[in-house]
Amino acid sequence: xxxxxxxxxxxxxxxxxxxxxxxxxxxxxxxxxxxxxxxxxxxxxxxxxxxxxxxxxxxxxxxxxxxxxxxxxxxxxxxxxxxxxxxxxxxxxxxxxxxxxxxxxxxxxxxxxxxxxxxxxxxxxxxxxxxxxxxxxxxxxxxxxxxxxxxxxxxxxxxxxxxxxxxxxxxxxxxxxxxxxxxxxxxxxxxxxxxxxxxxxxxxxxxxxxxxxxxxxxxxxxxxxxxxxxxxxxxxxxxxxxxxxxxxxxxxxxxxxxxxxxxxxxxxxxxxxxxxxxxxxxxxxxxxxxxxxxxxxxxxxxxxxxxxxxxxxxxxxxxxxxxxxxxx
Amino acid sequence: xxxxxxxxxxxxxxxxxxxxxxxxxxxxxxxxxxxxxxxxxxxxxxxxxxxxxxxxxxxxxxxxxxxxxxxxxxxxxxxxxxxxxxxxxxxxxxxxxxxxxxxxxxxxxxxxxxxxxxxxxxxxxxxxxxxxxxxxxxxxxxxxxxxxxxxxxxxxxxxxxxxxxxxxxxxxxxxxxxxxxxxxxxxxxxxxxxxxxxxxxxxxxxxxxxxxxxxxxxxxxxxxxxxxxxxxxxxxxxxxxxxxxxxxxxxxxxxxxxxxxxxxxxxxxxxxxxxxxxxx
Numbered sequence: 167x168x169x170x171x172x173x174x175x176x177x178x179x180x181x182x183x184x185x186x187x188x189x190x191x192x193x194x195x196x197x198x199x200x201x202x203x204x205x206x207x208x209x210x211x212x213x214x215x216x217x218x219x220x221x222x223x224x225x226x227x228x229x230x231x232x233x234x235x236x237x238x239x240x241x242x243x244x245x246x247x248x249x250x251x252x253x254x255x256x257x258x259x260x261x262x263x264x265x266x267x268x269x270x271x272x273x274x275x276x277x278x279x280x281x282x283x284x285x286x287x288x289x290x291x292x293x294x295x296x297x298x299x300x301x302x303x304x305x306x307x308x309x310x311x312x313x314x315x316x317x318x319x320x321x322x323x324x325x326x327x328x329x330x331x332x333x334x335x336x337x338x339x340x341x342x343x344x345x346x347x348x349x350x351x352x353x354x355x356x357x358x359x360x361x362x363x364x365x366x367x368x369x370x371x372x373x374x375x376x377x378x379x380x381x382x383x384x385x386x387x388x389x390x391x392x393x394x395x396x397x398x399x400x401x402x403x404x405x406x407x408x409x410x411x412x413x414x415x416x417x418x419x420x421x422x423x424x425x426x427x428x429x430x431x432x433x434x435x436x437x438x439x440x441x442x443x444x445x446x447x448x449x450x451x452x453x454x455x456x457x458x459x460x461x462x463x464x465x466x467x468x469x470x471x472x473x474x475x476x477x478x479x480x481x482x483x484x485x486x487x488x489x490x491x492x493x494x
Numbered sequence: 495x496x497x498x499x500x501x502x503x504x505x506x507x508x509x510x511x512x513x514x515x516x517x518x519x520x521x522x523x524x525x526x527x528x529x530x531x532x533x534x535x536x537x538x539x540x541x542x543x544x545x546x547x548x549x550x551x552x553x554x555x556x557x558x559x560x561x562x563x564x565x566x567x568x569x570x571x572x573x574x575x576x577x578x579x580x581x582x583x584x585x586x587x588x589x590x591x592x593x594x595x596x597x598x599x600x601x602x603x604x605x606x607x608x609x610x611x612x613x614x615x616x617x618x619x620x621x622x623x624x625x626x627x628x629x630x631x632x633x634x635x636x637x638x639x640x641x642x643x644x645x646x647x648x649x650x651x652x653x654x655x656x657x658x659x660x661x662x663x664x665x666x667x668x669x670x671x672x673x674x675x676x677x678x679x680x681x682x683x684x685x686x687x688x689x690x691x692x693x694x695x696x697x698x699x700x701x702x703x704x705x706x707x708x709x710x711x712x713x714x715x716x717x718x719x720x721x722x723x724x725x726x727x728x729x730x731x732x733x734x735x736x737x738x739x740x741x742x743x744x745x746x747x748x749x750x751x752x753x754x755x756x757x758x759x760x761x762x763x764x765x766x767x768x769x770x771x772x773x774x
Contacts, residue, residue, distance in 0.1 A: 261553070272742060273740060
């Protein structure tokens with residue numbers, strides 16, 4: 167089922183990969199650790215390369231976008247993480263981008279596949295191939311929106327996945343079609359000040375209603391996904407959640423983040439960070455920079471500071487040079 | 495030592511059907527994917543949609559490349575300099591750089607098998623760039639899907655979307671119009687759909703125009719014997735061109751593909767090559 171990867175080496179920093187798994191060819195890009203950068207910054211290259219816990223970062227497609235993601239932000243992040251010492255990979259899942267494989271005709275059917283965990287086995291195989299080929303000690307899987315769903319499913323099925331970064335994850339199955347009148351009202355709220363105020367009142371009423379009913383999961387909650395999340399979090403796998411206004415529960419909406427934190431072992435090593443001013447794509451200036459900064463800090467905190475003594479001393483030296491904020 | 499012998503089919507099977515690579519251009523590497531065909535009857539350079547349009551149309555665009563390769567037409571698709579998998583800094587680039595990409599890649603593709611005719615095929619902004627190269631004498635035929643009259647027409651919808659998003663939950667005087675953003679763009683770069691636009695990009699977009707004689711797709715070129723075709727696309731082919739319905743992600747475009755393949759095959763069967771004053 168799994169075959170060796172083929173590569174095309176062209177630029178100094180990137181390599182193109184083709185990996186055969188499950189009978190199809192998946193295509194991706196490898197961002198090499200930029201050793202020159204490490205040398206320039208006074209690192210003992212050999213120590214960093216040979217003794218470090220060599221963690222790779224694997225980016226999945228956000229929704230149906232090709233692997234560069236909206237505004238090519240995944241390219242920016244992968245370049246940046248590679249400069250910080252993390253070999254980074256971006257792959258197209260089956261049917262997406264340059265990869266082979268079938269894809270449904272409609273978005274709705276695609277999201278059904280995503281929400282049922284269809285892509286988990288591909289991600290799991292990929293991590294295995296990358297670990298073998300690049301002698302990694304583990305892989306952190308990063309996903310945005312639909313990609314975050316696949317990342318969570320995959321993490322529950324693979325011990326090679328040692329960390330998960332999710333951007334604006336969602337935990338419901340397909341949304342029901344909203345009645346036209348609700349669509350119209352939503353549109354009005356964005357344009358009319360009075361309607362905006364009325365919307366706030368409506369939200370308040372819904373909030374009270376939720377308090378009365380209790381913190382009960384909505385009918386369209388994606389239970390298998392929530393179980394996977396809990397399994398991953400309970401196992402102590404570090405999870406970084408970055409979310410924007412769009413994923414933030416509005417007044418009267420069920421708060422999945424709070425729910426997951428409240429489960430026994432649910433909080434685990436989960437770090438939750440709201441990104442002010444970013445939009446759902448994270449491709450804007452605020453989103454792009456925040457993802458880079460928080461993820462790099464989290465990677466250091468999760469995989470360097472937690473490492474054995476000889477790594478910690480290296481990390482401490484780095485800390486002296488570039489003091490970083492503690493991950494929240 | 496005897497050399498192992500392989501059948502032609504076995505040899506062809508060993509060559510990947512899709513060869514991804516990087517092509518060096520001044521200051522950057524272009525990401526390219528060559529869709530190979532055995533004994534190609536023709537070659538096509540696919541000049542894809544621009545920046546943000548690339549993301550939504552990627553799946554059908556790749557399907558089109560695979561369709562052509564299966565029909566025996568070898569084709570090359572690529573990412574513009576500073577966009578997608580290609581290297582380079584978007585905000586430092588101009589339409590001149592992207593036009594140069596087309597010329598360099600067409601030259602390379604042509605050199606792979608000079609005997610096979612070469613067609614240029616552009617989608618939206620790519621159609622404008624392809625038309626420029628064609629007008630400069632590159633290619634034996636030109637196919638354009640949904641070309642705008644000028645590059646500004648391709649930029650404006652993205653700017654309008656940015657304005658609409660910013661204006662959400664803004665009321666009265668807080669709301670800004672497209673013209674306010676254009677004025678701002680003249681003095682400072684602005685992030686639009688993940689790309690840093692410069693005032694220069696906006697200004698130069700008015701200068702990249704579709705030649706007047708190519709706006710009517712039913713006409714054949716009169717200044718040379720090389721055929722071209724313009725195909726206007728409607729929202730039914732979403733997401734090949736950006737729409738707003740968000741229903742189809744991988745629609746059945748067999749009819750569109752078959753019709754345009756027929757045209758390419760017919761157009762490239764017309765003898766060409768230096769006899770018509772068009773540079774080939």
